[in-house]
Amino acid sequence: MNCCNEKPVIELYSGEKLCKNHFTYYFQNKVFKTIRQFELLGKEENLGVALSGGKDSLTVLHLLIRLSQQNPKIKINAIAIDEGIKGYRDKTLEKAKEFCNQNNIKLNIFSYKEEFGLTLDEMLEILDIKPCSICGIFRRYLLNKKSKELKLTKLATGHNLDDECQSILMNQLKNSIEASARLGPKVGLIHDDKFVQRIKPLYLCTEKEVTTYAFVNGLLDEFNECPNVPQSFRAQVRDMLNSMEQKFPGTKYSIVNSFLQILPLLKQQFKGEALKVCLKCNEPSANDVCNTCVYLEKLKRKIEVR
Amino acid sequence: MINVSVFIDRESKNTTLGLENNSIVSDLLKKLSINPVTVIVSRNNELILEDEKLNDNDEIKVLSVISGG
Numbered sequence: 001m002n003c004c005n006e007k008p009v010i011e012l013y014s015g016e017k018l019c020k021n022h023f024t025y026y027f028q029n030k031v032f033k034t035i036r037q038f039e040l041l042g043k044e045e046n047l048g049v050a051l052s053g054g055k056d057s058l059t060v061l062h063l064l065i066r067l068s069q070q071n072p073k074i075k076i077n078a079i080a081i082d083e084g085i086k087g088y089r090d091k092t093l094e095k096a097k098e099f100c101n102q103n104n105i106k107l108n109i110f111s112y113k114e115e116f117g118l119t120l121d122e123m124l125e126i127l128d129i130k131p132c133s134i135c136g137i138f139r140r141y142l143l144n145k146k147s148k149e150l151k152l153t154k155l156a157t158g159h160n161l162d163d164e165c166q167s168i169l170m171n172q173l174k175n176s177i178e179a180s181a182r183l184g185p186k187v188g189l190i191h192d193d194k195f196v197q198r199i200k201p202l203y204l205c206t207e208k209e210v211t212t213y214a215f216v217n218g219l220l221d222e223f224n225e226c227p228n229v230p231q232s233f234r235a236q237v238r239d240m241l242n243s244m245e246q247k248f249p250g251t252k253y254s255i256v257n258s259f260l261q262i263l264p265l266l267k268q269q270f271k272g273e274a275l276k277v278c279l280k281c282n283e284p285s286a287n288d289v290c291n292t293c294v295y296l297e298k299l300k301r302k303i304e305v306r
Numbered sequence: 307m308i309n310v311s312v313f314i315d316r317e318s319k320n321t322t323l324g325l326e327n328n329s330i331v332s333d334l335l336k337k338l339s340i341n342p343v344t345v346i347v348s349r350n351n352e353l354i355l356e357d358e359k360l361n362d363n364d365e366i367k368v369l370s371v372i373s374g375g
Contacts, residue, residue, distance in 0.1 A: 009353040211371035223315035
């Protein structure tokens with residue numbers, strides 16, 4: 001069923017076909033409703049947006065700028081991490097800089113090279129490790145540390161329904177249920193000053209909806225994929241989910257909606273004790289020494305014996 | 307038969323495909339073995355849906371929705 005006489009740009013899971021204007025309205029409403037439903041924002045925020053320059057983070061920033069224009073007590077800063085992945089991150093960061101310049105948003109860029117002394121590419125030449133594991137640990141560490149330094153009250157990320165679905169399934173497949181307790185539209189198990197809470201305004205938007213929104217609003221740049229992604233476990237889970245979604249439309253919504261029903265129980269189950277801090281860097285950690293410091297030490301030792 | 311030229315952004319690949327008359331976008335994706343869940347499709351910079359009829363000499367872009375990183 002078409003929404004009006006205009007040409008449709010998307011067919012929703014419900015079968016409804018929406019034109020550009022009706023889809024834009026639908027998508028923005030969906031995101032703003034998610035923010036209200038899960039109480040992602042307070043009345044006043046110094047909000048950070050984790051910006052990679054890809055379609056998801058540009059879309060979330062695009063929408064939060066609109067929200068900030070309606071409510072000046074929500075202040076927006078962008079924060080980007082340059083991992084040092086040649087031929088990939090340099091390109092997406094250009095797009096991020098261009099967008100922030102055009103929209104008068106302050107973009108704070110922090111790099112692995114400056115913070116840890118090595119780019120991700122250089123680390124992977126030294127350590128025999130899955131790229132996405134080490135990259136994720138260092139990126140989350142820097143985002144949290146720099147968000148605190150910038151006095152951000154929350155950090156919004158571009159994670160969408162597909163990302164969440166993949167994480168839920170990956171944790172099931174790896175028997176890491178405690179990790180699932182940290183998922184959801186608001187990340188984390190407990191409120192703690194050591195953590196800047198991460199929020200996911202695109203939580204209920206599929207990747208196809210986000211890409212369609214980015215396309216019709218001129219946010220979609222040429223396709224650019226991290227060279228490390230195809231070898232990841234996540235990529236295999238993603239392909240499996242897309243295959244299921246094609247055969248059984250609505251699979252991804254079902255997974256996330258059923259997960260949302262058990263999430264409060266998981267959070268209760270794994271609430272545990274207050275967070276520790278790493279003995280080396282004083283950043284939050286589940287153990288005496290955080291994973292970032294463990295990997296930095298491994299890198300240091302490998303470099304010394306070279 | 308109709309001929310359509312196709313650009314697949316994820317592979318940075320241009321190709322020309324011959325299709326039956328009255329073919330639609332989903333026929334094209336099937337021929338390319340692309341799961342429609344993973345892409346959006348445009349013609350003349352406008353998005354078109356899976357049931358859209360294709361014409362001879364159409365220039366089609368198949369854009370990946372998969373996050374890059």
